[in-house]
Amino acid sequence: MPKIKPIWIIIGIVVLIVLWAWSGYNGLVSKDEAVVSQWANVETVYQRRLDLIPNIVNTVKGSAAQDEKIFTTLAEARSKYAGASSINEKAAAAGEVESAVARLLVIVENYPDLKSQESFQALIAELEGTENRISVERRRYNEEVQVYNVLIRKVPRNILANLFGFGRHELFEAAQGAEDAPVVDFEE
């Protein structure tokens, strides 16, 4: 067996480390991007709900004009969401929108003539679908975050994560009272 020069062994090890760091870094980047793009999906469905609210308000206002307070609450929550920039702020503002919508739906319970309107029922179907989309996309966001957070903490990739500054992503925790989509149930 011919003798192998030590220099080649060192070069071999260096090449292995470089290859490992390269693919490890790329793996972190793609998981990080997966989290970011899933958050974009969450924001899309949040926006879908915000776009829906004016329609619902317009339909409800005619019948439930005396419950004016809820409409200002909704408007405030909407503008708060529009002004939010960070993920945490947006999540909190979306939680407020969510509870305002839930309260609106409770109020609507007092107006049977409104509930029987076909246009209102269509809006409610739309709202139900939107709330369900939100919970689906949010769950997927948390799944992506979990994959990523586990990845950056596992040996040996945590070395790379520290080296290149890959921090933890925050799991989405629903605001108080907003863990579940507001229950929209008119089939008593």
Added chain:
Amino acid sequence: MRRIIAIILLLFPIAVHAYISPGNPSGFVNDFAGVMSSASKQELEGLLQDYEQKTGNEISVAIVQQLGDETVETYAVQLYKEWGIGKKGQDNGALFLVSVTDRQMRIETGYGLEPDLTDIESKRIVSNVVPPYFQARDWDEGVRAAVVGMISAIGRDYAPSANVARDPAVHAQSEFNIGDYFWLLIFVFIWFGSIFARSRSWWAGGVVGAVAGVIVGFASGAWYWLPVFIVFGLVFDYLVSTKYRDTFIKGNHGNIMWPLLFLMGGRPGRRWDKPGGGFGGFGGGISGGGGASGRW
């Protein structure tokens, strides 16, 4: 002893995910609860097959006995993802899920069909059209009404021109199947085998294994393949180095050849790396919670 077992069991968190898959789809219409008649199942199957060929849209029916701890919404989205209804990237699928004991149903719409099969149209189907049939326990007609309703709801504003994938081979090819490289692998195997066998060394296989492991690890990002490949190379080299002499020098051919013959004699026409059966599975689409739920 029993206490130790109990402690060990406590250390393993019991799976809280209550979603239990009903199984693989056997076609477009899947009646796990066994409530439909086979005649109308076949008829619907033919209708949906034909519809898929003409438009590319995949509409599936799943009737389960119960949902377990899941809600109909969470069950539907997980089943949808598991089956992958609709073409990959187009997500042009829809699922009609019925749970018999829970008396609940849901239309779950793939991302791609959301503009065509709107929540409002779905809601109308699951809360107005189907419940009278299911209340009368007429499953055949209820499911049929739902499917027809979905198709006509999509059809109203659907233009079957751009996103039609008629040839199932088109989307099958996009995935990497190791079966496609099977003969190449066999060839490389035999080639290396003959080299290793002739060389006296026992370590060359380990070196080649290490190189292959680095390549695979680099390609897949899974570095645990590296030691696997090294050990495999060493064992392989050792085996052929000793067996080669037995086989080709001493003339004992049967010993090493029969596993290769066994590998080569695979039944033609059946992919060994893919599950068999007439139904090729759905296209890998995904949904995002669109649709509507109803009860009866």
